[in-house]
Amino acid sequence: MNDKPFHDTPAIEDVRQPIRDLPVSLIREVSDLGIGKPGVIPLWFGESDITTPEFICDAAKNALDEGDTFYQPNAGIDPLRESLAAYMNRLYGTALTPAHVTITVSGMNAVMIAMQAIVGAGDHLVSAEPSWPNLTATARILGAEVTNIDQTPHPEGWQLDLDRLFDACGPKTRAILINSPANPSGWMMEPEAQRAVLDFARERGLWIVADEVYARVVYDRPVAPSFLEVAEDEDRVIVINSFSKSWAMTGWRLGWITAPPSIGTIIEKLIEFNIACPPGFIQQAGVTAIEDGEDFIKETVAGYRDSRDLVVARLGQLSRVMLPYPRAAFYAFFSVDGMDDGFALCRQVLEETGVGMAPGEAFGDVGKGFIRLCFATRPRLLDEALGKLEPYLR
Amino acid sequence: MNDKPFHDTPAIEDVRQPIRDLPVSLIREVSDLGIGKPGVIPLWFGESDITTPEFICDAAKNALDEGDTFYQPNAGIDPLRESLAAYMNRLYGTALTPAHVTITVSGMNAVMIAMQAIVGAGDHLVSAEPSWPNLTATARILGAEVTNIDQTPHPEGWQLDLDRLFDACGPKTRAILINSPANPSGWMMEPEAQRAVLDFARERGLWIVADEVYARVVYDRPVAPSFLEVAEDEDRVIVINSFSKSWAMTGWRLGWITAPPSIGTIIEKLIEFNIACPPGFIQQAGVTAIEDGEDFIKETVAGYRDSRDLVVARLGQLSRVMLPYPRAAFYAFFSVDGMDDGFALCRQVLEETGVGMAPGEAFGDVGKGFIRLCFATRPRLLDEALGKLEPYLR
Numbered sequence: 001m002n003d004k005p006f007h008d009t010p011a012i013e014d015v016r017q018p019i020r021d022l023p024v025s026l027i028r029e030v031s032d033l034g035i036g037k038p039g040v041i042p043l044w045f046g047e048s049d050i051t052t053p054e055f056i057c058d059a060a061k062n063a064l065d066e067g068d069t070f071y072q073p074n075a076g077i078d079p080l081r082e083s084l085a086a087y088m089n090r091l092y093g094t095a096l097t098p099a100h101v102t103i104t105v106s107g108m109n110a111v112m113i114a115m116q117a118i119v120g121a122g123d124h125l126v127s128a129e130p131s132w133p134n135l136t137a138t139a140r141i142l143g144a145e146v147t148n149i150d151q152t153p154h155p156e157g158w159q160l161d162l163d164r165l166f167d168a169c170g171p172k173t174r175a176i177l178i179n180s181p182a183n184p185s186g187w188m189m190e191p192e193a194q195r196a197v198l199d200f201a202r203e204r205g206l207w208i209v210a211d212e213v214y215a216r217v218v219y220d221r222p223v224a225p226s227f228l229e230v231a232e233d234e235d236r237v238i239v240i241n242s243f244s245k246s247w248a249m250t251g252w253r254l255g256w257i258t259a260p261p262s263i264g265t266i267i268e269k270l271i272e273f274n275i276a277c278p279p280g281f282i283q284q285a286g287v288t289a290i291e292d293g294e295d296f297i298k299e300t301v302a303g304y305r306d307s308r309d310l311v312v313a314r315l316g317q318l319s320r321v322m323l324p325y326p327r328a329a330f331y332a333f334f335s336v337d338g339m340d341d342g343f344a345l346c347r348q349v350l351e352e353t354g355v356g357m358a359p360g361e362a363f364g365d366v367g368k369g370f371i372r373l374c375f376a377t378r379p380r381l382l383d384e385a386l387g388k389l390e391p392y393l394r
Numbered sequence: 395m396n397d398k399p400f401h402d403t404p405a406i407e408d409v410r411q412p413i414r415d416l417p418v419s420l421i422r423e424v425s426d427l428g429i430g431k432p433g434v435i436p437l438w439f440g441e442s443d444i445t446t447p448e449f450i451c452d453a454a455k456n457a458l459d460e461g462d463t464f465y466q467p468n469a470g471i472d473p474l475r476e477s478l479a480a481y482m483n484r485l486y487g488t489a490l491t492p493a494h495v496t497i498t499v500s501g502m503n504a505v506m507i508a509m510q511a512i513v514g515a516g517d518h519l520v521s522a523e524p525s526w527p528n529l530t531a532t533a534r535i536l537g538a539e540v541t542n543i544d545q546t547p548h549p550e551g552w553q554l555d556l557d558r559l560f561d562a563c564g565p566k567t568r569a570i571l572i573n574s575p576a577n578p579s580g581w582m583m584e585p586e587a588q589r590a591v592l593d594f595a596r597e598r599g600l601w602i603v604a605d606e607v608y609a610r611v612v613y614d615r616p617v618a619p620s621f622l623e624v625a626e627d628e629d630r631v632i633v634i635n636s637f638s639k640s641w642a643m644t645g646w647r648l649g650w651i652t653a654p655p656s657i658g659t660i661i662e663k664l665i666e667f668n669i670a671c672p673p674g675f676i677q678q679a680g681v682t683a684i685e686d687g688e689d690f691i692k693e694t695v696a697g698y699r700d701s702r703d704l705v706v707a708r709l710g711q712l713s714r715v716m717l718p719y720p721r722a723a724f725y726a727f728f729s730v731d732g733m734d735d736g737f738a739l740c741r742q743v744l745e746e747t748g749v750g751m752a753p754g755e756a757f758g759d760v761g762k763g764f765i766r767l768c769f770a771t772r773p774r775l776l777d778e779a780l781g782k783l784e785p786y787l788r
Contacts, residue, residue, distance in 0.1 A: 014601065016510075018514070019511050024663070025666065051463050070645045071439060071441055071644045108666075112668050116535055117409050120515060138667055143515050234404050234405045236405050251463045253670065259405075262405050263406050266409050274503060274506050
């Protein structure tokens with residue numbers, strides 16, 4: 001026991017060590033320096049600058065007018081689960097039912113709930129970097145260990161060495177986490193690689209958690225390859241998706257889990273004990289997004305493609321810059337020769353020009369020397385930002 | 395390894411054991427039998443039948459019209475954190491600041507996040523029953539053990555024996571969870587007992603998690619006693635609150651955590667890795683609820699008081715029934731002499747009369763022989779429900 005009265009030491013000293021050890025977000029550290037300041041062009045977050053389309057907002061407002069302000073089923077409302085099953089079947093040629101689908105408050109929430117089902121203290125998770133650190137933070141919160149193997153940057157795009165991924169799996173490994181299309185790298189996993197990962201997972205009795213929130217932000221086909229296309233019903237595959245990126249709904253916090261039907265009641269219980277259910281009026285907006293949102297996706301993705309091409313062309317003229325070609329998602333994740341402190345460069349560029357970007361080291365050690373720029377912004381603003389940025393990269 | 399291909403066994407067999415062991419909700423099991431059927435009077439959930447007031451809905455709709463559809467800060471928007479700090483200071487005479495307050499998607503989510511900060515595998519939590527099982531389920535999900543001591547029913551109200559609570563704390567105990575006012579019992583902890591728990595927790599280096607979501611649903615004073623009134627800044631006290639019960643906002647999923655400032659960054663990180671942030675337009679509705687919602691609370695609580703008095707009077711005439719006086723919250727949690735299967739009785743009453751209630755065993759072994767009835771419903775409907783129910787209790 002302590003000599004001092006208990007409350008003379010700060011409470012943080014009694015927080016669990018794995019929680020105290022969680023990384024601070026370097027993205028937030030940069031953005032906190034400039035967010036909301038006049039003249040700042042914010043390209044640091046994974047967010048388009050497009051407001052949610054009016055027809056989606058109207059659906060939420062109408063639901064409120066109709067008194068949709070009560071508790072909803074844990075697994076989500078039936079119309080949304082039905083819409084999503086049909087939507088995925090259209091995209092993937094699958095035969096999913098509403099029983100495969102559970103609604104969550106965001107993709108982030110979906111990852112946390114999937115992890116609670118499958119990893120705990122003493123377990124081990126394998127993934128790859130560069131990656132959005134929040135994905136594996138969920139496993140660390142639950143007391144699991146995480147091994148990230150490095151992907152390698154090439155001008156034609158980042159590459160993943162499957163043998164290295166498999167070699168990282170040991171006796172305590174419970175799951176492999178794959179984010180494709182990937183934030184920040186724009187890497188996308190092809191079906192053959194998905195099949196190889198699934199075969200390995202089957203053989204070793206591992207779960208696959210597939211974060212596919214950028215499924216529709218893809219430029220050479222209508223939708224990215226999904227683990228749903230290669231998996232069978234009771235394969236240990238949990239697919240994460242979200243309304244944030246495709247329907248410009250980041251602020252709504254709406255996502256979904258697609259999982260084997262036998263764990264439906266498990267996911268439902270975890271939803272109950274984490275959040276109970278997403279708001280009904282937000283789920284109604286989700287139904288409208290799915291049913292009426294295809295034109296919006298086509299238009300916005302066409303815009304992101306133009307932005308991608310602009311960024312690739314402009315950065316390609318700078319000899320110090322190497323940008324692995326972003327095949328999907330809406331980020332340029334590029335290295336700058338001779339630069340080893342991304343945070344310092346991001347801060348300098350922010351302070352001197354107002355252009356806000358994220359330092360590569362926020363996405364793992366392999367990201368050192370890189371910078372992430374989200375190009376999901378109006379072309380004129382993007383053009384202006386590139387003009388301001390280029391002098392620092394020559 | 396298995397002889398059979400991996401996917402020939404159901405995926406649930408590879409879910410973590412503590413998650414498979416989570417209890418099924420007996421409340422949901424009953425309600426699933428009748429929810430949405432014509433003529434059913436649903437008194438099973440902890441939910442008033444009042445729609446969220448229009449002025450609160452309007453605030454959300456206006457925020458949507460203004461384009462509030464983007465990511466928000468992890469800890470919540472400043473105006474809501476400021477409003478809540480001022481609101482609690484008005485109620486409790488405290489000196490809380492926005493730094494004490496973090497916004498969550500529901501009280502449920504707030505409990506999960508508090509638990510992640512303080513308990514993990516091998517840790518131990520102490521609480522009391524009867525209780526809403528979801529509160530301690532959070533600790534079980536994280537791999538912790540839970541001991542619930544029994545409260546005792548008396549006609550004047552449920553009682554808690556503090557010595558039994560303290561005796562249940564051992565070397566692995568990390569936290570005590572107190573829900574006051576309590577669901578389902580209507581029990582309320584007085585300030586002297588709160589001080590005794592705080593003294594014990596200080597001495598033993600324990601956290602207190604205080605679920606105070608029914609703080610305003612109280613009939614003999616404006617607000618229930620809060621641990622915030624007895625704790626000092628760095629005491630290991632985390633208070634959970636929610637917009638659900640006081641402002642008829644169950645479906646909105648909006649709550650808040652009040653915690654020592656030194657763990658503000660910890661809570662903020664956990665929010666980021668669980669849900670990122672509650673929707674901005676819902677937080678705007680929260681600001682309006684706090685600023686303009688006092689008249690609504692006064693009116694609705696006056697109505698709940700009338701309902702409470704009606705239920706107490708009517709059940710008091712039945713010789714088989716013993717209803718410990720519900721001093722707060724909006725439940726009658728009563729025993730029925732000679733009845734030992736609450737689930738069977740609830741099902742029978744539901745099937746034969748359409749009145750939906752929750753079986754007492756859903757709230758712990760001590761609840762066996764009890765029934766929970768939520769009286770937060772229109773007097774005419776409540777009167778009708780009681781008329782239908784009474785023949786089963788004579």
